[in-house]
Amino acid sequence: MVKDQEFLKSKASYCLDLAKKMGATDASVTVGHSISETVNFRNKSLEASDRSDGLALSIETYLGKRRSSISSSNLLNENIKTLIEKCFETTKITPEDEFNSLPDKNLLAKQISSLNLYDETRFENDKKIKYLKDLEESASSDKQIINTESSFTENKSNFILANSDGFCDGYKTSSFAASCVTVAKDENSMERDYEFSSKRHLSDIKQATELGNKAAKQTIRKLSPKKIGSEKISIIFDKRISKGMLSAFASAISASAIARGTSFLKDKIDQQVFANSINVIDKPDIIKGMGSQNFDSEGVNSNTLQLIENGILKNYLVDTYNGKKLNLKSNGRSGGTTNLYFEKGNISYENIMKKNSRSLYITETIGHGSNLVTGDYSVGATGFLVEDGEFKYPVNEITIAGNFKDMFKNIILANDLEFEYSVNSPTMMIEGMTVAGK
């Protein structure tokens, strides 16, 4: 059983009291407990089971504008005492920073509404095994599939965030995740692909057979890939890749990157950064949402933010410290975005596929090729050559490159948005990127 609020609150207040007693002017503490159970399968039999049970504590102590922090997994009172002493000693010799402070009291979350983020259902390991058996049975039905690996993880967590301004709140969350990785082989090649489903509630997880079939189908269609020549071509990004563009965008508008001047989107508020049909929204209060939260990691209330409105940048993602540097109020985004998405476009998936007589459909990228200082983008890619709206053949060992500043202005979105993850995007097309191949 995951520890209850009472236990976590008592640890949190023990820490705050102790820090105060030692002379800290302010303090903030997070105490969390998490239990996970995972079962792994490979080629239709049990491969591993893994149970984890972990407590975690982190404390920040302030002495005026001086601050330092400690974290530990050892919650015995004796150990906590030693650590807080060490933390406070460090605080004393850390230089002052005028922007260090707890969040503004009037921005703290006051009323917590239930977002239905916790499902207490216990999915016993035997049931996980049954699910994975069904999944791998369907994943391996085609004889070109030579290896299947799958896993089911159940997680239950609880936390309390408390600070010396009187904030003290937290809540339980759960997650269930099933995933499947398949390897297919033919005389020319061996390829791997995957599918997964991750939800707050067990009943929302995809059917085992659906997951297995999809992973297998996506893997088999990659067999016998070709390398294409280097050229400028329209690129269609599968949903699982297009959402990565949103994550890159989110990193570039974090208040820390803006305050440090290390983002290509610095000083772009109220300017056109995307095509004018594009809207980007971050919505923290989606019921059962994977990224939903009642408040951010500092306790600040988070409301829905329109980040991009008709292509124009309206907001950064602001936390207390960097907000003070930029003279902006925290908008509850310490810890980043919540449920981030592109509003859907108005062209169908079929029509985006047919928009050009020849385009490249990308299903996977590898490498860390996003430079958020310059906006330069260059990654390895795998996908399919599309002609007249149809997949012609799989393509690999190529790279795609461009600059986000140009790419964002040339985005066309399909109307197939679904809320599956904490970051969601419809299928996306960008014209005029460079492919490097033969």
Place this chain on the structure above:
Amino acid sequence: MSNFFNKSDLTRQDADKIVSDTLNNCDDGELYLEESKSESIVLDDNKIKSSNYSSDLGFGFRAISNEVVAYSYSNEISKDSLKNSSENLKSTLKSIKGTYNHEIPKSNKKFYEDINPIEQKSLDSKLEVLNKVNDFLRKKDGSVKQVTASFAGEQKSIEIIRSGGEALTDVRPLIRFNVSVMLEKNGRKETGVYGIGGRQSYDDYLKNDNWKNVCEEAFRIASVNLESKPAPAGEMKVVLGPGWPAILIHEAIGHGLEGDFNRKKTSAFHDLIGEKVASEGVTIVDDGTIDNRRGSLTIDDEGTPTERTVLIENGILKNFMQDRHNARLMNTRSTGSGRRENYRHIVLPRMRNTMMLSGNQTQDEMIKSVDKGIFAVSFGGGQVDITSGKFVFNCTEAYEINNGKIGSPIKGATLIGDGPSILKEVSMVGNDMMLDPGIGTCGKAGQGVPVGVAQPSILIDKMTVGGTKL
């Protein structure tokens, strides 16, 4: 050395009994106890942005029978907690019986000292170095717009208890010092990053004002990039500089030679032992035994002493890297490559310091032989798809080569290649092997572990460069 048995009601005798009782009917397994202390101090934007200290304590209990691995961890070291884990393992393996393998090789060699680097340098003197770095770089040139400098230090104590009560211990120090600088000139911004580190005290790396050299190198990389032009796109010849560019070896073939992927036959290399996988003259080893290196280990996380494993000898594939589990299932021995990020994670076969050894050509000869290509000196990260064998890495400092001469610097581009065939494209191997500065972290299955790489300059006849200029 940590004493794990004075922290609660759990005595060594209790632990031995529970471990033996749990693992008796299993093929392998152990109780892994770990205590780590770590710190991170960051200067950013002219200020000490954070100073964090963290301590972590816990155990991971593993039981293996046949192909099934049962694992349970907790950060509460107590009799109850260990018993719960034991029940959990037994319930997973209830229908599978094995025979415990008590054999584990021994060695007296140690590759680093039992020190706690955090305590060896005062916080004040660490802050002083960070402030000096900031002042030095900002005074150096008006184009310097941002400086980040950081210290990261750690001491990890582990104890492995095997069935029958055999106990193996190790104390592992690790430090890293890093500088990142952003320059702005004529509206262009570029960053340069450089770092150093390993398993010694901070001052072993910082003596003789060595922090200045780290600053100069980060500044130099950023300055070069301010002048960079768009990179070319397409297949061409690539000369790699010595040292850190060996992450190409790490990504292109290192991961593909890890035991688990080969046992499962999901690696493109699984049926190539004894085959020619590289040009003649290419020899690659994975070595855990180099003194004080970031990727070195006295014993691995299963208690096996590490070694120098020959992976490719003169072009021929010789060995995979093995942990005990995969070695047993493949009828071979562990190469001391069983590693985990910490007690929360299962052991996997991993790299340590992966090195291509020197040949006898010079970098000059390589550059002169290229009509059109690129010269890549420094890299960011890399990644590989084990199954298809395709790998990438990102240049952070590279130049055009035209008619045998080094030309303008080019913008960061991704290079992509095919692991099983790339080493056959190596046509020259330099005489200038160099180790990396001690900064690598390798990620696999969500676990990061410190690693090293090394190589001489090499010429690759054909690789795809992912630029924008057609």
